[in-house]
């Protein structure tokens with residue numbers, strides 16, 4: 001088996017005093033809200049290895065407070081240059097050019113191209129799917145599902161011949177509920193065979209949950225980082241945890257961590273346009289070392305990094321299992 005090798009991903013060892021399974025980068029946040037002239041905030045964004053370096057799709061809310069997606073490039077995954085103008089999507093059907101909002105992108109390389117999924121405004125939020133080969137020219141494929149839906153996240157390969165995607169049916173507002181489902185497709189356009197994966201639980205994940213980064217394939221199952229929301233006296237609190245799903249039938253949960261892995265506890269997670277949010281949208285994984293780099297949005301304002309080791313996350317979901 002070929003190991004997926006990414007020796008150049010951002011990395012920092014766990015601080016000596018820390019017992020955390022997921023620990024933060026000491027120089028967080030890596031992307032400030034005003035990195036480009038047009039931005040009010042840059043957060044909940046996704047990155048992939050690209051041409052020996054890194055590329056990504058970034059959620060930038062502009063100074064009109066429109067939510068849109070921008071392409072970006074980085075030599076090291078930490079220092080980013082972002083396009084000041086949003087991505088232009090080529091749409092074969094002009095109906096798809098309808099713009100309400102685009103946010104919370106996920107990106108992955110699948111078969112021969114980089115696919116992007118995001119929360120796309122089409123008479124309410126739903127899941128948009130598009131692709132690019134070079135992060136310069138982007139093609140809109142389809143709205144995968146009916147509104148209202150969010151957190152569309154593709155698996156990085158076909159399973160039993162089909163493309164597979166997580167999503168989280170929702171409402172048209174700041175949804176006070178939400179469980180994770182899977183849908184399947186023969187062609188990336190027509191989606192069906194929907195299956196329930198998992199729902200809310202107590203505490204940090206009691207209001208709603210949603211898939212985070214593209215899942216990581218391990219010999220033991222698909223490792224999914226997902227966000228969980230608690231409703232406090234002061235509003236929603238977004239943390240994230242992890243679960244392990246069956247390789248062939250990924251709607252079957254093998255283990256589900258009972259505690260969060262990271263909850264908003266630092267200034268850049270607690271203070272911003274939406275306080276108390278840590279929202280992961282991407283990971284980079286180096287299989288030989290087991291290193292995982294997690295990209296997450298802080299307080300709907302900035303982009304931050306956290307780190308973990310695969311074996312420790314797997315041990316965590318088993319030891320704290322609350323399936």
Ligand code: BMA
Nearest residue numbers: 044103104174274277279300
């Ligand atoms: C969700 C999404 C996320 C955001 C979160 C907290 O509904 O809009 O982009 O981070 O709310 O505001």
